[in-house]
Amino acid sequence: MNIVEFLEARIAEEEAAIRDGMFVVGTSDLPVDGTDGKGSLGERMQEECAQKRAIIASWKEAAGDEGIEDPREAQGTVAIARRAMLTILAGSYREHPDYDDGWSPDLPNEVPAEGPAR
Numbered sequence: 001m002n003i004v005e006f007l008e009a010r011i012a013e014e015e016a017a018i019r020d021g022m023f024v025v026g027t028s029d030l031p032v033d034g035t036d037g038k039g040s041l042g043e044r045m046q047e048e049c050a051q052k053r054a055i056i057a058s059w060k061e062a063a064g065d066e067g068i069e070d071p072r073e074a075q076g077t078v079a080i081a082r083r084a085m086l087t088i089l090a091g092s093y094r095e096h097p098d099y100d101d102g103w104s105p106d107l108p109n110e111v112p113a114e115g116p117a118r
Contacts, residue, residue: 002070002071003071003086003087003090003100003103004056004059004060004071004086005098006090006093006096006098006100006103007052007056007086007089007090007093008019008053008056009098010093010096011049011052011053011056012028014045014049015046018045018046018049019112020043051118053091055085055086055089056084056089059071059082059083059085059086062078062079062082063079063082066079070071071083071086086103090103091103091104
């Protein structure tokens, strides 16, 4: 399984969980617009899945244009940047048994200190 297949499978799992109601839908605070906020969390989660799919589709299109079958074959600045987007997305699934440690992005793991108060 390559990173693209892995991500598509995780996103499909998330979408199924949203449809099956496995996530609590709603927010703890009332929105500014006066609505009850029902569905906002679920809608945001669905939107996030759609955005992840858009990143993957962008990768697939560019990879197809360049004849790349495996993201590890990416060469050049733009291709490597696109591959980095995939590794960053996959990083949120590090605990999944199918996650490949070779996909692990080098991301900062410390929260920067807040600057001086102004």
